[in-house]
Every structure is written in C-alpha cells, then in structure tokens.
Amino acid sequence: MNSLIHKAFDPEEFRREGHKLVDQLSTYLEDCLSGKPMPVLPPSDPDALAEFWKKDLETPGFKLHDFYSTLIRQSNHLHHPRYMGHQVVPPAPLSALTELLEAFLNNGMAIYEMGPASTAIERTVIQWLAGKMGFSDKADGVLTSGGSAGNLTALLAARQAMCGFNVWDEGNTASEPLALMVSEEAHYSVSRAARIMGWGEKGVVKVPVNKRMQLDASKLEETYQAAIAKGLKVIAIVGNACTTSTGTYDPLNTMADFAAKHGLWFHVDGAHGGAAALAGKYKHLTHGIERADSLVIDFHKMMLAPALTTAVLFKNGQHAGETFAQKAEYLLGDGQQKPWYDSAGRTLECTKKMMGVKVYVLLKLYGEELFRDYITGTYDLGKELAGLTGLYDDVELAVEPDGNIVCFRCCPEGFNGDLNTLNAMVRQEIVKKAEFYIVQTSIKGRIFLRVTLMNPFTGNHDLRLLLNEIRDTAGNIATALMQKVH
Ligand SMILES: Cc1ncc(COP(=O)(O)O)c(C=O)c1O
Incomplete structure (x- = not known):
C-alpha cells in the first residue's frame, strides 16, 4: 500500500x-x-482573499494548526x-463535536443498511419534533439539508397530493397552470421551489401583507378568486413562521381555516420560527402550526445545531413516502414497497448526512x-x-x-x-x-x-x-x- x-x-x-x-x-x-x-x-476583499489562498496552495510547507488558526481568524x-x-x-459545541463523528462514520443513509443507527435516530428525532408540534402519531418526515431543500420537498409532496393526477410519473399534464399562495414576504426558496416545479412566476400568487409584514388575512379570498379568474389552479397555501426579513408570524390558524375551506394543502415554512412552539412563552405565535399538512423547521437556526439540519414533517406520514416515487432497482428494490427506513425514498438526497445524531445528542444531554x-x-x-x-x-x-x-x-x-x-x-x-x-x-x-x-x-x-x-x-x-x- x-x-x-x-x-x-x-x-x-x-x-x-x-x-x-x-x-x-x-x-x-x-x-x-x-x-x-x-x-x-474580519473585513476582507473577496478577490484578495481568493488570491491569498491561491498563493497559499502554491507555497510549500503546511502546518495544520496554523491553517486552522488562519481559517478561524478569517471567518x-x-x-x-x-x-x-x-x-x-452558533452551534452548541457538543453538537458540533458530534458532527465530527457523523463525518467520520460517514454512513450515507440513502438506505437503512448504509446508516442503521442514524436512520433509527433520525426517526426518533422526527417523531419527537412532530409530537411537539402537535401532530398525531400518523405524522412522519425526514431530515434534509436546509430549509430551501425542505420547502421544495414539502411542496413537491403538495403537488403530488393535490394536483389531481400522477405528476411524478406522467409529468405536468395539468389543463390549468398550478399555483400556490404565499405572502409577499416569503423566503425566496418558496418561489424557487415553484419555479423548479415548472410553475414559473405566475405559479406564485402573492398575498399582500399588513403593516407588520404578516400575510393580510382579509385579502386571502379576493387574491384567491382573482387567481382562479385568471385560470390558475391554486393547490397550496404557504404560511411564514416567521418571515425572514422582519421575523413576524403569519396568522397560521386563519390560513389553516382558509386552506380547509378551499381544499388546499397548507404548508408552513417554520425554518426560523417554527421552533417557537417549543417555548411556552412564545408558543402562541405558532398557533395553527399543528394544522399544517407539511412543516419545515431548521435545527441550524433556532435549535442550536450546526448547519445544515432541517426537519420536513408531514401531518399524514404517507405523503413523506409519495413525493419521490421513483424506482431505483439497485437501491430501493422493486419500487413497490416504501419502508420508512430507506430515506432515499423521501428526500432529494441519495447519500445524506447523519444529521439526526447531533440533535439527539442535544436532547439527551440537556433536554x-x-x-x-x-x-x-x-x-x-x-x-x-x-x-x-x-x-x-x-x-x-x-x-x-x-x-x-x-x-x-x-x-x-x-x-x-x-x-x-x-x-x-x-x-x-x-x-x-x-x-x-x-x-x-x-x-x-x-x-x-x-x-x-x-x-x-x-x-x-x-x-x-x-x-x-x-x-x-x-x-x-x-x-x-x-x-x-x-
Ligand atoms: C423563512 C425561511 N425559510 C427558508 C429559509 C432557507 O433556509 P436554508 O438557509 O436552511 O436553506 C430561510 C433562510 O433564512 C428562511 O428564513
């Protein structure tokens, strides 16, 4: 060797x-x-810093400790x-330390055999979080790499469940263009997800906000009717818990009522503030979150874990398995069975990090x-x-x-x-x-x-x-x- x-x-x-x-x-x-x-x-100029590292790579000699010092100093x-x-x-240090273990073991988790313990731990974390969000034990979900990927995963599930045909296999055969409703203040990943799904700009119907930059519930009906009149088929509504820019929460419960009235999928982007449901004093902000069909929460925002660690929860756990229905014979067998323990059936990712472990550690260490x-x-x-x-x-x-x-x-x-x-x-x-x-x-x-x-x-x-x-x-x-x- x-x-x-x-x-x-x-x-x-x-x-x-x-x-x-x-x-x-x-x-x-x-x-x-x-x-x-x-x-x-530390103030820096991107070109100068790029030049610094280019030169560094060409310079003989390397001390790991010095390299780490420089990297820390420039960050x-x-x-x-x-x-x-x-x-x-700022991640809790022992959670970051656990990430070293994750990186070292590198159990890729696409299928159970490639990460048995981390798969089981991820399920435990998902079920714990789902319970805390007020979901029943029918809920399920998956951990994925970031809120942007999380929103896309949830909205793909929404499309599959609500569009009225098997879009996953047949492609987009809708006679009316599909669309979702969301406030003007949504994170750009929501509109990006719609565009990735081929809905274009018109596929994101913007609901005006009030003075506090929350979705204005009094504008919901007229916005919906205007979209229908334009020939759009609105299948989902997205609530912000909270918005990125001002951190204010949309009226989730009212939005859940609206979704129920019109038979829409209700997705909550709780990447930043969904976790407030865990804090008694601020739980009221998330009132209605328990009625979401899908919900995204970033552990690397308000739950002290290193990036990227995002939970995508589904009220009806079956949706978690239906989003990515594709066959991969060598990986997932005949594609007929979708056991909970093969995560590749539920995420964009094939190889994915053992991300539940660092959350589990925080829960066990500190509660x-x-x-x-x-x-x-x-x-x-x-x-x-x-x-x-x-x-x-x-x-x-x-x-x-x-x-x-x-x-x-x-x-x-x-x-x-x-x-x-x-x-x-x-x-x-x-x-x-x-x-x-x-x-x-x-x-x-x-x-x-x-x-x-x-x-x-x-x-x-x-x-x-x-x-x-x-x-x-x-x-x-x-x-x-x-x-x-x-
Ligand atoms: C409300 C909201 N949704 C989604 C995202 C995207 O999350 P990520 O950066 O984990 O992809 C952000 C990021 O700031 C956000 O604030």
Whole structure:
C-alpha cells in the first residue's frame, strides 16, 4: 500500500491533531464568549482573499494548526456575542463535536443498511419534533439539508397530493397552470421551489401583507378568486413562521381555516420560527402550526445545531413516502414497497448526512428545555432591543418584533437627504469597524438595519453599545452627506 495512503489514515496523527483542534476550538470559544475584542466579521476583499489562498496552495510547507488558526481568524465569528447578522446559530459545541463523528462514520443513509443507527435516530428525532408540534402519531418526515431543500420537498409532496393526477410519473399534464399562495414576504426558496416545479412566476400568487409584514388575512379570498379568474389552479397555501426579513408570524390558524375551506394543502415554512412552539412563552405565535399538512423547521437556526439540519414533517406520514416515487432497482428494490427506513425514498438526497445524531445528542444531554431557554432568551432579547430603540427619536423601528429579528433605521435630526443611502452607509461602516456584525433589509422599498439576535450570550450592554455606535455613525454620515450637498 502506498505510504501516503497510510499516512492519511494514521490513527496516531488523527488522535494528536484531533486533541489539538479541540483545544484550539475551546480557546476560541472562551475568547468569543468572554466578548474578547475581535473583528466579528474580519473585513476582507473577496478577490484578495481568493488570491491569498491561491498563493497559499502554491507555497510549500503546511502546518495544520496554523491553517486552522488562519481559517478561524478569517471567518465570521458566530459565537461572539456581537454577532447579530444572518439567521445561523452558533452551534452548541457538543453538537458540533458530534458532527465530527457523523463525518467520520460517514454512513450515507440513502438506505437503512448504509446508516442503521442514524436512520433509527433520525426517526426518533422526527417523531419527537412532530409530537411537539402537535401532530398525531400518523405524522412522519425526514431530515434534509436546509430549509430551501425542505420547502421544495414539502411542496413537491403538495403537488403530488393535490394536483389531481400522477405528476411524478406522467409529468405536468395539468389543463390549468398550478399555483400556490404565499405572502409577499416569503423566503425566496418558496418561489424557487415553484419555479423548479415548472410553475414559473405566475405559479406564485402573492398575498399582500399588513403593516407588520404578516400575510393580510382579509385579502386571502379576493387574491384567491382573482387567481382562479385568471385560470390558475391554486393547490397550496404557504404560511411564514416567521418571515425572514422582519421575523413576524403569519396568522397560521386563519390560513389553516382558509386552506380547509378551499381544499388546499397548507404548508408552513417554520425554518426560523417554527421552533417557537417549543417555548411556552412564545408558543402562541405558532398557533395553527399543528394544522399544517407539511412543516419545515431548521435545527441550524433556532435549535442550536450546526448547519445544515432541517426537519420536513408531514401531518399524514404517507405523503413523506409519495413525493419521490421513483424506482431505483439497485437501491430501493422493486419500487413497490416504501419502508420508512430507506430515506432515499423521501428526500432529494441519495447519500445524506447523519444529521439526526447531533440533535439527539442535544436532547439527551440537556433536554428540550435547552431549546425552550434558547428561544425564550433570544426572543426576549429582540423585545429588549426594540424597547431600547424607543428611547431615541432618531431611531425608527420597522415593526414591533415577534421574536429575535429586529429591523430599525436611523433618521438623524435635521437630515433631509435620502434615508436609504444613509442607512446603507451606516451598515457598511458598522461592518467595516467590525465590532458588531449586522445586516440590512428592504421593507416596502425602505432600507432598514436588520439585527438577528442569534447568540444567547448577547446582553443588554451589547445592545446599548450597538445602538450608540449606530446612532453616532449615522450622525457622522448625515453631517458628511449634508456638507457634500451644500
Ligand atoms: C423563512 C425561511 N425559510 C427558508 C429559509 C432557507 O433556509 P436554508 O438557509 O436552511 O436553506 C430561510 C433562510 O433564512 C428562511 O428564513
């Protein structure tokens, strides 16, 4: 055997490097959690960074430890309490450690034989979550790689169940174009799923939102009737729990009534906020989620697991097996039987990660109270930040937040320039200073700073400092912009 192959599989080297890496990450974790000053998102130029790594690859010599250090240094630091950007959680360390085990065992899970334990664990996790969401024991589902894949999986099932013919085998023979209804504020993966299914732009019927950016239930009937009048066959309605941009929840229960009235499939995109059903204090936000035909929840958003880990749940578990009905003789036998334990029958993926394991570990180590505490804490923090914005006349809150996504913008006194330009510049400046990481969003054409409180170690002090820094920055930019004009 080639000695390089032996080297690549050397158990001693693995042991040594593994211990070193865990030590390195533990120190990094301590630094982050203590709020040690560090650029949360280290400023970088994509081309320069690409050039850096190209040169690095060509440079002889390599020390794994140094490589890890550089990689950590150049990355976005989600474990730092001043990370307040996109909706990706700082994973609980032991969940991340479990992912090493998943990667190492690499049981591909397409079929039971390729991942017996992880298949059984995934089922346990799915059944646990389904029960918590208020589904009966008829429910079933699958774990998949991300909310986008999850929404597509659920909507493919909706199409197969509701279109009135066997679209999987016969192709799209509908006499009327198929469509779904969803609010204007849905995540783009919903519209992408419709387009992947060949429904095009017209296949996504947008329902207007109210001032809080929630689907306006009073517009449901007229939107539906207008779609029918245009010749569309609406087969599904999608609720946001919650929306990506402002984090507000659609009126799920009313939408479930509407779906029942018109015989539509009710899908809930709970990628971010579906998990609030686990937190007594915020459970009311998800009222009606238990009536969904399908539901997507990301464990890597509000449930402390590393990305990507998404649950797709079906109220009627049979739908889970009907979405991808295709035969693959070598893998799934004659295609007639669809046992629960061959996951390839239920997901887009063939080889797929053993993703239930890292969730199972969290449940066993800390109990579901961990999720409750995390969701309650970060949602409370969202309310706290919104409250703080109310102290200042030059800060405008976009909407009262439901949870941990808070959007606001600066309107410095006396500034008569373009607030969109100003706020976009503020965000750029904050990111450049790198003491905090925040993002921005556009709400009805107006740019707002968007803060998502994903880190459970962010505190009131951080929020106050953030607001001070933002207001100071906005004041300076406003002065500079006004001087330019005069
Ligand atoms: C409401 C919602 N749905 C779906 C997604 C997509 O999830 P993922 O990034 O896991 O593909 C997101 C991502 O932010 C989201 O906020």
